Amino acid sequence: MALKLPIYMDHNATTPVDPRVLEAMLPYFTEKFANSASRNHEFGWEAEDGVKLARKQVGDLIGADPKEVIWTSGSTESNNLAIKGVADMYKDKGRHIITAVHEHKATLDPCKRLAKMGYDVTWLEPGPDGIIYAKQVAEAIREDTILVSIMWANNEIGTINELPQIGKVCKEKGVLLHTDATQAVGKIPVDVNEAGIDLLSGSAHKIYGPKGAGFLYVRRRKPRVRLTPIIDGGGHERGMRSGTLNVTGIVGLGKACELCRLEMVEETARLSGLRDRLEKGITSQLEHAVVNGHLTKRLPHTTNISFPYVEGESMMMAIKEIAVSSGSACTSASLEPSYVLKALGLGDEIAHSSIRFGLGRITTEQEVDYTIEKVVTAVKKLLDLSPLYEMVLEGIDINAIEWGAH
Amino acid sequence: MAYSEKVLSHYETPRNVGSMDKDAKNVGTGIVGAPECGDVMKLQIQVDEATGKIIDAKFKTFGCGSAIASSSLATEWVKGRTLDEALAIKNTQIVQELSLPPVKIHCSVLAEDAIKSAIHDYQEKNGLDHDHAEASEHTKA
Ligand SMILES: Cc1ncc(COP(=O)(O)O)c(C=O)c1O
Ligand code: FES
Numbered sequence: 001m002a003l004k005l006p007i008y009m010d011h012n013a014t015t016p017v018d019p020r021v022l023e024a025m026l027p028y029f030t031e032k033f034a035n036s037a038s039r040n041h042e043f044g045w046e047a048e049d050g051v052k053l054a055r056k057q058v059g060d061l062i063g064a065d066p067k068e069v070i071w072t073s074g075s076t077e078s079n080n081l082a083i084k085g086v087a088d089m090y091k092d093k094g095r096h097i098i099t100a101v102h103e104h105k106a107t108l109d110p111c112k113r114l115a116k117m118g119y120d121v122t123w124l125e126p127g128p129d130g131i132i133y134a135k136q137v138a139e140a141i142r143e144d145t146i147l148v149s150i151m152w153a154n155n156e157i158g159t160i161n162e163l164p165q166i167g168k169v170c171k172e173k174g175v176l177l178h179t180d181a182t183q184a185v186g187k188i189p190v191d192v193n194e195a196g197i198d199l200l201s202g203s204a205h206k207i208y209g210p211k212g213a214g215f216l217y218v219r220r221r222k223p224r225v226r227l228t229p230i231i232d233g234g235g236h237e238r239g240m241r242s243g244t245l246n247v248t249g250i251v252g253l254g255k256a257c258e259l260c261r262l263e264m265v266e267e268t269a270r271l272s273g274l275r276d277r278l279e280k281g282i283t284s285q286l287e288h289a290v291v292n293g294h295l296t297k298r299l300p301h302t303t304n305i306s307f308p309y310v311e312g313e314s315m316m317m318a319i320k321e322i323a324v325s326s327g328s329a330c331t332s333a334s335l336e337p338s339y340v341l342k343a344l345g346l347g348d349e350i351a352h353s354s355i356r357f358g359l360g361r362i363t364t365e366q367e368v369d370y371t372i373e374k375v376v377t378a379v380k381k382l383l384d385l386s387p388l389y390e391m392v393l394e395g396i397d398i399n400a401i402e403w404g405a406h
Numbered sequence: 407m408a409y410s411e412k413v414l415s416h417y418e419t420p421r422n423v424g425s426m427d428k429d430a431k432n433v434g435t436g437i438v439g440a441p442e443c444g445d446v447m448k449l450q451i452q453v454d455e456a457t458g459k460i461i462d463a464k465f466k467t468f469g470c471g472s473a474i475a476s477s478s479l480a481t482e483w484v485k486g487r488t489l490d491e492a493l494a495i496k497n498t499q500i501v502q503e504l505s506l507p508p509v510k511i512h513c514s515v516l517a518e519d520a521i522k523s524a525i526h527d528y529q530e531k532n533g534l535d536h537d538h539a540e541a542s543e544h545t546k547a
Contacts, residue, residue, distance in 0.1 A: 309468065310468070311444055311445065311468050311469050311470060311473075312444070313444075313470035313471065314417070314469065314470050314471050314473075314474060317409070317417060317470075317471040337442075337444070347441075348441055348442035348444075352441070352442075352444045384423065385420065385423055385466055385467060385468075385474065386466060386467075386468045387437065387446050387447070387448035387466040387467065387468055388441060388446055388468045389468075390425060390448075390466060398441060403439070403440030403441065403442070403446075
């Protein structure tokens with residue numbers, strides 16, 4: 001088969017809708033168009049059936065009861081609802097929240113807002129492996145801690161936090177645990193009971209479903225978690241999230257979960273094979289390239305590689321037929337070095353030239369091989385152009401130089 | 407971001423990539439920028455002492471495509487000029503030639519700074535008074 005350009009290698013950003021998902025959704029736009037809250041006619045029941053099936057499909061994927069699934073517009077909303085909802089509901093119990101510095105903005109910013117409102121937020125910091133460990137969480141928990149929000153897997157480097165253990169710590173101390181599992185759901189086994197999760201965010205568009213559909217798992221038993229809603233109205237979703245349901249999106253999300261569950265073992269093996277091939281192909285030919293974060297405790301389809309002495313934007317330009325995500329480029333162009341990579345303690349000149357490769361259901365071996373070749377050629381060319389690399393070859397320590405401000 | 411044809415051309419086939427002996431008396435070296443800002447430019451000139459003209463120039467740049475193109479263009483432009491003529495090169499001319507968008511103006515500023523820095527290095531090495539050189543530039547302007 002001929003290689004088609006450009007190549008999409010940014011599956012952590014979003015994924016294409018699987019044709020089987022689309023097929024499941026289509027009837028709900030036209031024949032089965034009703035409001036799922038219309039309890040008194042057949043049209044409504046039909047739509048409600050679709051939503052009900054989706055609840056089960058989501059529940060089956062994450063080991064939850066269908067009733068514990070609250071529909072949202074995506075993980076940004078789910079994180080906001082979980083964090084702000086718990087903070088408000090339990091404010092008389094305490095005002096301390098624990099999260100980590102390298103969470104997604106959809107967690108960081110709600111926490112920052114709460115901090116402005118007088119809540120006390122502890123920001124845990126990872127080591128170079130990118131992982132947050134249960135011990136760190138245990139040490140940070142206080143009398144007045146009401147919520148721990150630690151993501152399952154990181155979106156930039158794919159590392160997986162020490163989750164069943166963090167859940168255990170939270171259970172022991174009686175603190176609610178929210179996890180942003182946007183990157184983990186459908187990719188690796190996720191079980192809310194095994195991991196001791198009380199609230200979990202997921203999003204359809206990361207798992208070959210449509211954009212604008214997501215869910216928040218909210219535990220109903222042991223303990224029964226309560227939330228102050230952000231969106232008030234008709235009292236949908238146990239009053240936690242009002243608004244006529246996005247039936248098509250929800251049906252798609254459900255189908256997407258089902259496919260991920262059925263195909264996970266096979267797909268994980270295939271993708272981690274391709275990911276390893278990509279990594280080896282690149283790092284064996286470029287001695288300075290480094291893979292960021294923990295090398296085994298991570299998602300099967302993601303790798304984040306730094307190319308020291310090469311600048312990110314020029315790198316992206318050199319491999320423009322491959323769609324990837326770059327940590328950053330020059331600060332002056334208002335693109336900041338990635339805060340996630342900086343949190344791992346990477347030096348600026350390294351954080352400036354990191355690329356996230358996100359493989360997915362449509363990725364082929366041929367695409368991986370093409371990517372290896374392009375990346376290696378590009379980096380070699382840019383190293384030839386790099387004054388920093390030249391200094392390194394001359395034995396000059398570039399961190400010891402006093403660079404002018406600019 | 408969409409790049410202009412000229413940026414792409416310089417990026418794909420950069421002119422005058424390389425290095426000269428920075429200790430040579432007839433070579434001036436300018437290094438500007440900083441790794442944490444995501445850009446470092448090194449520009450070198452070789453001056454013919456008899457005529458005072460720049461006879462060769464080389465660069466190496468760690469930076470975005472526009473920074474690479476700006477420095478590549480700068481090496482082309484300084485060749486054959488006297489030091490005063492080279493000092494008169496303005497970043498705005500680079501912006502215009504390469505059709506750089508506003509966010510990339512600072513890449514051209516770096517290139518201008520790199521030219522000036524290389525010339526000053528040469529002047530210092532050779533005991534030339536560069537304040538005088540700058541003054542003459544201003545009177546000409
Ligand atoms: C870890 C993580 N959390 C939250 C989000 C936001 O999800 P959504 O686009 O569904 O709002 C993303 C997606 O970018 C993500 O990767
Ligand atoms: S070098 Fe900073 S944007 Fe070009």
